[in-house]
Amino acid sequence: MGKWLLGILLLVIGAAAYALIMGPKISENMGDDIRAALQNQNYDWAGVEMNGHIATVTGNAPSNDAARGAVETAQNTVCSDCQTDSPWHRVLSDVTVTTSQQVQAVEPPAATVESPYTFSVTKLEDGNVTLDGYVGNAQERDSVLAKANTAFSESVQSASVEIASGAPDENWVSVIEQGIEELALMDSGRFQLENNNFLIHGQASSAEIRERINNFASDVPAAYNGASNINVPNLASDVIGQVESQAICQTLFDDLNEGTKIEFPSGQSDITGDSSFDLLAEISAAANQCQNFRIQIDGYTDNTGDTEANQQLSERRANRVLAYLTQQGVERNRMTATGHGESNPIGDNATAQGQEMNRRTTFTLTQAQ
Known part of the structure; x- marks a missing residue:
């Protein structure tokens, strides 16, 4: 095996090892960042579950507006451990809105409003x-x-x-x-x-x-x-x-x-x-x-x-x-x-x-x- 092939192999192995070691750590820290942001915005009822770069917001919201606000806060949170100022993660919602009449799932809001539709x-x-x-x-x-x-x-x-x-x-x-x-x-x-x-x-x-x-x-x-x-x-x-x-x-x-x-x-x-x-x-x-x-x-x-x-x-x-x-x-x-x-x-x-x-x-x- 040539030295250059050996070097490439070592780089690949190193990158994979880094991802295995650091990936879960970055994901955990991202979850902490989102939890802190939710607390700062007074969404005390909301939690977050991390699976790689997927953040799922959970909890029972007191209103539809509160549910959407929590999801938007999670979407806009910046990863403190990432080399970027833009959101690193994707946000899903498992939030429910509890009222006297119903419990309903809330999805992240659509990005744009189109008219005519x-x-x-x-x-x-x-x-x-x-x-x-x-x-x-x-x-x-x-x-x-x-x-x-x-x-x-x-x-x-x-x-x-x-x-x-x-x-x-x-x-x-x-x-x-x-x-x-x-x-x-x-x-x-x-x-x-x-x-x-x-x-x-x-x-x-x-x-x-x-x-x-x-x-x-x-x-x-x-x-x-x-x-x-x-x-x-x-x-x-x-x-x-x-x-x-x-x-x-x-x-x-x-x-x-x-x-x-x-x-x-x-x-x-x-x-x-x-x-x-x-x-x-x-x-x-x-x-x-x-x-x-x-x-x-x-x-x-x-x-x-x-x-x-x-x-x-x-x-x-x-x-x-x-x-x-x-x-x-x-x-x-x-x-x-x-x-x-x-x-x-x-x-x-x-x-x-x-x-x-x-x-x-x-x-x-x-x-x-």
């Missing part, structure tokens, strides 16, 4: 699933992720689930998990919550699945406003509930308008193609489901031909869409149509693909006055 689950056509949003604690996060992995057969590709306070009530996670179960039955779609409002929308293979999801949206805890917008091939739209969130309504319109577009013959403003009218039927249903919001219809062209002619063409096309939606029962006074010609391109007009991207109709929702 949101959550979304998206299932793509290829089966991949993403989760994004907030829950109240680590146990709730673990529960939601376990439910998603089970319901979607381990197809969750991305999960950004953060811990924060601000949930509308104690049913938040239950509603999320029910939504996950329903979304798993669909071919593709999205389940989106904002505070106590939610919408589940997308594509289902049968009327039976749609009926089940509609029943879910209709039968929710009293504090929640549920809605569904499920499309089934060869069946008319059947939507349930009103959507009270502008952000959720905008996402609904964006999802409907993605991948399918309203088609017009070259240089003309007459709507053409079955897919165009199918999309407009879905847009009409969504508009009537989002009655609290105005709809801005914007038309764009590519750069082929005269600039002024393109401007006028985009205006005629946007107004033609507005007129069709009015015929479908969308209130005329909620809609505005504007043509932008070849301005604001999203693709490269030097390519056929880019020009195709630039010929588009978009829908933007704003709060009704």
